[in-house]
Amino acid sequence: MSAPFEFVVVGASLAGLNAARAALQHPSAPRVTVIGAEEHLPYDRPPLSKAVLKSDEHERPALFGSAELAEHEGCTVILGATATGVDTAGHVVRLGEREVRYDVLVIATGATPRTLPLETPPGVHTLRTWDDAVAIRSQMRAGGRMVVIGAGFIGSEVAASAKERGMDVVIVEALEVPLARAVGETAGAALGSIHGRHGVDLRLGSGVIGFEGEDRVTGVTLSDGSTVPADLVVVGIGALPQTSWLDGGGIEIDNGIVCDSHLRTSAPDVFAAGDVARWDNPLFARHMRIEHWTSAQEQGSHAAQNALDPGAATAYSHVPYFWSDWYDSRIQFVGVPSGTPEIVDGSWDAEAFTAIYREGDRVVGALTLNRRADIMKYRVLIAASKTVEDARALARDRAEARALKAARA
Amino acid sequence: MKIHLDRAKCTALGVCESMAPEWFEVNEDGDLDVLVDEVDEGQRERLEEIVRACPTAALSLGD
Numbered sequence: 346m347s348a349p350f351e352f353v354v355v356g357a358s359l360a361g362l363n364a365a366r367a368a369l370q371h372p373s374a375p376r377v378t379v380i381g382a383e384e385h386l387p388y389d390r391p392p393l394s395k396a397v398l399k400s401d402e403h404e405r406p407a408l409f410g411s412a413e414l415a416e417h418e419g420c421t422v423i424l425g426a427t428a429t430g431v432d433t434a435g436h437v438v439r440l441g442e443r444e445v446r447y448d449v450l451v452i453a454t455g456a457t458p459r460t461l462p463l464e465t466p467p468g469v470h471t472l473r474t475w476d477d478a479v480a481i482r483s484q485m486r487a488g489g490r491m492v493v494i495g496a497g498f499i500g501s502e503v504a505a506s507a508k509e510r511g512m513d514v515v516i517v518e519a520l521e522v523p524l525a526r527a528v529g530e531t532a533g534a535a536l537g538s539i540h541g542r543h544g545v546d547l548r549l550g551s552g553v554i555g556f557e558g559e560d561r562v563t564g565v566t567l568s569d570g571s572t573v574p575a576d577l578v579v580v581g582i583g584a585l586p587q588t589s590w591l592d593g594g595g596i597e598i599d600n601g602i603v604c605d606s607h608l609r610t611s612a613p614d615v616f617a618a619g620d621v622a623r624w625d626n627p628l629f630a631r632h633m634r635i636e637h638w639t640s641a642q643e644q645g646s647h648a649a650q651n652a653l654d655p656g657a658a659t660a661y662s663h664v665p666y667f668w669s670d671w672y673d674s675r676i677q678f679v680g681v682p683s684g685t686p687e688i689v690d691g692s693w694d695a696e697a698f699t700a701i702y703r704e705g706d707r708v709v710g711a712l713t714l715n716r717r718a719d720i721m722k723y724r725v726l727i728a729a730s731k732t733v734e735d736a737r738a739l740a741r742d743r744a745e746a747r748a749l750k751a752a753r754a
Numbered sequence: 755m756k757i758h759l760d761r762a763k764c765t766a767l768g769v770c771e772s773m774a775p776e777w778f779e780v781n782e783d784g785d786l787d788v789l790v791d792e793v794d795e796g797q798r799e800r801l802e803e804i805v806r807a808c809p810t811a812a813l814s815l816g817d
Contacts, residue, residue, distance in 0.1 A: 363806070391809065409811045638809050639769060646806070668767055675784075677768075717784040721768040725775060750782045 350375040351446055352653070353438055355428045356453030356587075357381025358390065359408065359638065360619025363645030364451040366410050369417055371653045377420040378445055380438065382454075384425045385475055387411040391638055393478040394499050395670055398485065398506035405475050428454070433595045433612035449614050449652040452591075452602060453645060456584035456620040456636055461494070463555055468562035469578040472499060481579060485510055489576035492516075492565045494553055496523035496537060498669040498676075500581030504545050505671040515573050516540060517551040517565065519582075529682050532700055532712050535693040536676060539714075543672045548573075584636060586621045599623065601634040606660035608648040616652050618644035628662045628728070629681055629709065637667040664728045675717060679724040680710030687733075689740035690716070699723075699743070701736045708736040719743045755793050756816045757801065759786060763812035770813060773804050786812075 352368040352375035354361045365379045381387070389406035397403045415422050423440070430439040431450070438445045458471035470481050481503075485491070491507040493500045496518035504514045524533035540547040548567075557564035557572060564572040586601040597603040597611035601623035608616050608624055617624075619641035623634035640663055651658040669676045674696075683702050691698030691714075699719055702710030708731055711723035722743070726735055757777065766786045770778040779787050793801060798815070805813045 366806075389809075407811070409806065409808075639807065642807060642809075664772075666769065666772070670765075679772075715784075717766045717768065718780045718782050721772040721775070721780065724768075724772040728772075747782060 351448045352377045352451075352649070353445055353447035353449070354379045354451045354453060355438060356451075356455055356619065356621070357383065357387050357422065357424065358453065358455055358619070358641070359387065360453035360455070360622075360641040360645035360648075361451070362387040362408060362411060362414060363642050364453060364616075364618055364649040365414055365420060365645075367646035367649035368653060369414075369419055371649070373653055374419060375448070375653065377417075378423065378447075379414065379420065380423045380426050380428055380440065380445065382425070382427050383474060383476075386415055386422065386424070388475055390473075393475065394472055394502035395506055397475075397478045398482050398503065399509055401482065401486065428590055430590060431594045431596065431612075431615070433615060436614065447614070450616070451645070451648050451652065452596075452610070452615065452617045452621060453619045453641075453648075454587040454590070454621050457587050458580070459583045459585055461553060461580060461582070463553070466556055466558045466562045467560065468558070468576070469556060469580060471580050472503060473584070481577070484577050485512065487576065488512055490515070490574055491577045491579065492573050492575040494565065494578065494580045495519075495582040496540075496547060496549075497581055497583060498524070498527065498667070500579065501536075501540070501671050502669060503579045503581060504540065505543070508543060508545050508672070512577075515546045515548065515575075517548045517553060517567060517573065519550070519552040519568075521550045523547070523549065527682060528678060528712055529684070529686055529702070531693065532682075532686050535698070536714070538694070539671055539674055584620070586623075586634065588621060603632070606662075607651050607658045608644060608661055609651070614652070616648040618648040624661060626663055627660045628664065628730075633665070633681075635665050635667075637665055639666045664724050666724060674715055676712070676714055677717070677720040678710065678712045679720060680708075680727045682710050682712075686710070686712060689737055690719070690744050699740055701733065701740075703733045706732045706734075708733050711736070716743075718746075755795055755798060755801070756791070757788050757793060758814045758816050759788050760812045760814070761785075763810045765810055767809050769807050769809060770804050773807060774800070778804075 392406040523537040552568035555566040602617040604624035686700035697715035
């Protein structure tokens, strides 16, 4: 009897889970091993900065198919185990002294929060994992003053959650405009103004140079020398792909694991998926590394399918999508944030708007604030490489539909 | 085959609509509508993919 085909996944979150599930459903019935650094089975991360922080009773958010993974007889789940290297020639993943042989490997190790190059007293947190969220939440119970460092999406969600719990919240952001990389400067400024409307103080152009307090944080010192009092600090300044364990291992790394359009890495039989992967997205003819729920979910199964059916492998063509919920507002973005966006519905200072992004005549992105009914219609246009004129026509249709509904009410 | 929507879980993120606008649509109130009562059995694989893609696990399939 020949040895079973070994399908190994490093990373036990959304992308890793979906890679494993796709492999377990594959007719070739490979033996599946999932290796996760955390002690928990895969769980859902988006609620960590929102529902979990807002409710002390909220349990670890379930992820579809996670429990079944552990029970599946064809699957071995190794938790609390940090992968330390890959021998791509020998087809072996190393976990310290332990070695796991693979025929196909999917790397889905995600990203890890960036930290400040400063001494940090207790009470200064980052947020990525369930354990991080529980630690922050337990300290939110006492109320008081929260300082959030970084006005990105995670920081903004944490700030909104803390405000909802009655804390006094200040967000400090090093740049003059928040979210510029994610949505561009015009839109970033518009979204940033939401905080002020909800009584959260957003201080722009404020770098952090240190913390006050020894046993416990008492304040955050800013680049202008002033100090913002704090009982609890959350640092949300982005995330870095979790690739340091691959250094020197022969897999090409450049802001993530470099993949072709099929999610193949530079090493034979090694694929990558999720936040750690920077793949060539044929829809936009460029490499992208994105940290969104939808791409992680899809890439996991896509990579697995390509790995197990190399003859029928397909490119992963994708319109990026993310959402973020702040206070009572929903922000949604599809596509890529090229250039300066154009408002096509509403206005930048309104409670609801739609803006589009273009490259030449082609519409490549759309941002909505509180327009849940509209955003996916733009995603469909962008996937079909439609024009700016098509997007403007859609915006007129949507405004008309809303007016009709208002007239009926 | 029927599509079940758990309204308590759905927050109208709309992934299903972008994958199958003929079956799903977020309405003007910001709630998801399932536009069909019954889907042909031949579409099971596509529907299962949509069910998996729901960020709030609000969709399921029934007979």
